[in-house]
Amino acid sequence: MPEKDVAIVGVGSSDFRRLYADKGRPNDVYQLAAEAFRDALDDCGADKRDIDGLLCINIGYGRFGEMTGLTGPAFVHDLEGTGRMSGVALQEAYALVRSGTAEMVACVYATNGRTAGLKYGGGDADPAGAYDAMYGMTSTGAYVSMMYQRYSTLYGAPEDALAPLAVNNRANGARNPIAVFQKEISRDEYMDSRFIAEPLRKLDYCIINDGAVAFIVTTADRARGLRKKPVRVAATAGRAELSRSYISPDFYYSTSAAVAEELYKKAGMGPDDIDCMQVYDNFLPTILFTLEGFGHAPRGGAWEWVRDGRVELGGERPLNTSGGHTSESYMQGFALHVEAVRQLRGEAGERQVENCRTAQYMCVSPIVTSHVLVAD
Amino acid sequence: MDVAAYTELLPEITPTNQPFWDGCAAGELRLQKCADCGRHRFPDSPVCPECLSGAASWEAVSGTGTIWSWCTMHQKYFAAFADEVPYQLVYVRLAEGPLVISTLTDGSPEPRLDQPVRAVFQPDGAGRAVVRFSAEADPR
16 A cells, blocks of 8 residues: 655644733643644644544643543654654654554644743753753753854854844744744844853743644545645654764754755755745754755855845745744744644745745754645 | 752762762773773763673773863853853863863863863862863963
8 A cells, every 4th residue: 555645734823922921820731732732623624533643742641632532542642842852743643644553643732831930951950961060051052052152163153143043033923923022123132132051142042931732634635625725744854863962063964964865855855945944943053053954054154144134034045934932932843833834825924935835844953853844 | 159059969979980989089080981892981871882781991081182162151040050150161072082061170261162171170169079171271
C-alpha cells in the first residue's frame, strides 16, 4: 500500500494578547489546551470522535483526555514541554498518519509559564548541570549568549547585528491582533534594552506568557472533505545533537545542514522556493544559526543577509510573520506552525505574504527539525 | 555572597566523583579516562561515550585549555550570586577534549577567542577548592 499524503487541516490558538493583558488572572493549562483543541476542531469542521491519535505536549494525556471526553484514541503519547518538541510533534503525527497507525491526529500544546512564574533559569540543576550552576551559569539564554559571543567575534558582527531581527518581529507583531507585543520598536530602543546574559539583551529573549495551540493532522484524502483548504506536509526531516550543554561547538551548523539536505531532497525544492520562513527563535541568535544551517544565508553572513529588509513583510523571504517568540507569544514553536498554516491559507490579514505557496518551519536546538508545508 | 545558598549549588561529593574533588584539593585537574580507548570525559559517567566501556581510571591531566567563549551574567537567577552581578563566565575547551564552564581568576585580561588558559585551584566562598582558569596577559 503506498504511503499516504499528509495535511494539517485544523488549527487553534489562544488570544495571547488578551491572556497577557489580564495579568491578574491565573490560567490553567488544561483549560487553555481544551479551548485551543475545540478551536482547531471548529476550524476544520471535524468531530472530536474523528480523532484517533492524541499527542499532548507539556500537558498529560490522561487529564486532557478525560476533560475533553477523548477517552479512547487508538494512539496516545505525551511529549515533554520543550521547544524542540514542536517539530517532533508534527513529525510524529505525520508518521502516524502516513503509516495508517492513526487517521486523524490532534497535537495539543499548552503552557502557563507566566501564571506559574517560570524563569527558565536558576532552577535545580541536574547532577551534571551542577558543575555549571556552581559558577552561576544557568538558563538556555546564557548558553546561547556564549554561542553568539563566539559567532559575532568570528564573523565580525557588530553590536547591533540582532537589531533587525528584533525590529522585524515587532513590526510583524504590530500586524497580528493576537500578538502579546504590538508596538513597533526602533534600532535605538533595541540598543537601550538591558542585558540579561551579555551580549544578549532582554529584547533578544522570548516572552514568558500563557497560552495553548492545537493542530489536527490527517490524510490528504480525508482533508478534502473538511472545511478549510488543507496544508500539505511536503516533507519533514530532523536530526539530534545531544550533549549535556546547550552549546553546539559549530552553532548546530553541521546538524542543520544535514537536516536541510534531506528535507530539500524529499521536498524537491530548495531555499529559493520558500515564500515564508517560520524560525524557532527562543533567542534571536538562533535565527542566524538557522538561516545559515538551512542554506538561506551564507555561513557567517546571516547577520548581513537579514539587513536591508530581505526578511521583512514585502521582502524576498519574510520571516516570523506573526511576530515570533519575541512579539507574538512563546508557544515553544507550536504557534509558528499555526502561523505557517494561516499564511498558506491566505488568512493572515494585514501580515499576509502575497502569493504564499510554500512555508518552511525550522527549529535549531538539540533536536533540529524542519518541515516544508505547501498550499496545493 | 550568600554562602548558604551557594553551598546548595555545589555538586554533591559522591563516591564516583570524589577523585575529581580530591584532585582540586591537591591542586591538580583529574579526569576520568577510559581504560579501553583512552578517551577523557567530564563530568564522571558510568560508561565511555566513545566505546561504552565501563572501565576507567582517574588521571591528572595538563590543566591547559583555550577559551571557547564567554558571557557576562546580569540577571539574578541565583540567590547565591545576586550580589555578584554582573559577573563573567567562560567556557573552556580542555586540551584533553572536554568543555567546562568556569570563571577567570582576578587579574586575567579580557578574554579572547581561543586564548590559552591554565587551571588554578582556589578555595571558594564555602571553603571548597574549585577549578578556575588563569589567562596570561597577551605578550604582544
